[in-house]
Amino acid sequence: xxxxxxxxxxxxxxxxxxxxxxxxxxxxxxxxxxxxxxxxxxxxxxxxxxxxxxxxxxxxxxxxxxxxxxxxxxxxxxxxxxxxxxxxxxxxxxxxxxxxxxxxxxxxxxxxxxxxxxxxxxxxxxxxxxxxxxxxxxxxxxxxxxxxxxxxxxxxxxxxxxxxxxxxxxxxxxxxxxxxxxxxxxxxxxxxxxxxxxxxxxxxxxxxxxxxxxxxxxxxxxxxxxxxxxxxxxxxxx
Numbered sequence: 059x060x061x062x063x064x065x066x067x068x069x070x071x072x073x074x075x076x077x078x079x080x081x082x083x084x085x086x087x088x089x090x091x092x093x094x095x096x097x098x099x100x101x102x103x104x105x106x107x108x109x110x111x112x113x114x115x116x117x118x119x120x121x122x123x124x125x126x127x128x129x130x131x132x133x134x135x136x137x138x139x140x141x142x143x144x145x146x147x148x149x150x151x152x153x154x155x156x157x158x159x160x161x162x163x164x165x166x167x168x169x170x171x172x173x174x175x176x177x178x179x180x181x182x183x184x185x186x187x188x189x190x191x192x193x194x195x196x197x198x199x200x201x202x203x204x205x206x207x208x209x210x211x212x213x214x215x216x217x218x219x220x221x222x223x224x225x226x227x228x229x230x231x232x233x234x235x236x237x238x239x240x241x242x243x244x245x246x247x248x249x250x251x252x253x254x255x256x257x258x259x260x261x262x263x264x265x266x267x268x269x270x271x272x273x274x275x276x277x278x279x280x281x282x283x284x285x286x287x288x289x290x291x292x293x294x295x296x
Contacts, residue, residue, distance in 0.1 A: 065089065066140065076167045077101055078109045088117070088139055094203035095144030099243070101160075101168060103129060104139040106149070110170060111158070113151065128152035132181060132202075133223035144168065144202060145242060145284075146182050148222065161295050162240065162247035169248075173294050180228070180293050184284050185216045201284075215265075217285040219292055229292065231285040239269065239283040240295060246271065246278070250291070256280065 068089035073079055079087055090102045104120040107113050107129070114120045120139065127135045130150040131143060143149060145168065149158045157178045158170040187199035191207070198212060199205045206225045212218065215233040220226060231237065235256065241249045251269035257277070259265040264279045286295060 066091070074098060074101075074167070076169070077105050079105065090142040091138070091140040093140075093142040095142040095147075097142070099167060100142035100144035102139060103131070103136060103141045103143060106143050106170075107151075113154070123151075133179065147202065148173070148178050148181060150178060159294070162242050163296075165245060165247055167243060167247055171295065177293055179221055181220055181222050182231075182284065182286060182293060182295075183218050183220055185212050185214050185218060188212065188214055215280050215285075231287060231292070233267075233280060233283075233285045236288065237285045238287045238290065239267070240286050240291075241269075241271075241278065241282065242284055243282040244278075246276065250286070250296075251276075 066088060067086040070079060070083060070085060070087045073087055088102055088104055090097050090100050101110060103124055104117060107120045107123060108117060114123060123129060124139055125137055127137060128151060129136055131141065132148055143160060145160060147160050156172050157175065159173045160168045161171050163169040183200035183202055185198055186201050189197045191197050195207050196209065197205055197207050204225060208227055210227050210230060212230050217231040218227050219229040221228055235253055237253050239251055239253060241247055249271050251271040254268040254270055257266045264281065266277050267280050267283060269276050269278055286292065
C-alpha cells in the first residue's frame, strides 16, 4: 500500500492562529494532509474537534470519534485525523444536534457557524477552473478541490450553490456589479459588501473588485471574495 505524501505533524509554534491551539504545550501538533483545501486555509479534523469545538479533550478521544465514523464532512463520513476542513464545509457529528458550517468571521479565517438542519445539504463553492474535455463537455473545478461535468454556464470567479454530497448545481451566483460578496481572507475576512465595479487584471495587477463595506470603499483581488447573492446571502453564513 502506497504512502500518502506530506508530513503528519507540524511544529506547534507554526500552526495557524485560527486553529485555537495552545502554544506552550507539546512541541508538535498533527497537521492536514494533501486534500480538498490548502494547508494554510484549513484545519485538521482532530484539531477541529479538540481545539475549535472543544467537544473532546484529548487527541485519543478525537481518534475514537473519527475512527468509528462519527464525523461527516459535506455529508460524507471521514475517518482521517488529518482530513482538511475548510471554507464553507458542513460538519455533522453523530449524537450531536448542532450542525456547523465553516465561514470567515470577525477577521478570522475560519470559525464554525451553527446552521439549521434544512441547510446541511447546501454548500457554496467558488468556481476556480473551467476546462473543455472530450466530446465538448465542460469540467468545472471548485475551491474545495471537487469538480463536476456540467452544461451550466459559469465563469471562473462565479459561485455555485450545490447539493451535497451529490454535487448537483442548484443555482449560479455571478460575480458582477451589485452582487453581494463575502471577503474570505485578509483583515476584512467575514465582512459582506456590495460590488461597485470590477477592474480587469493587467500584466502587473490581478483582477480586482471595488467593494462597498458599510461607509468604506476598498479595492480587493477577486480571488479572495465569494459571491453569495444579489440582495442577501442565499444560505446562512452569519
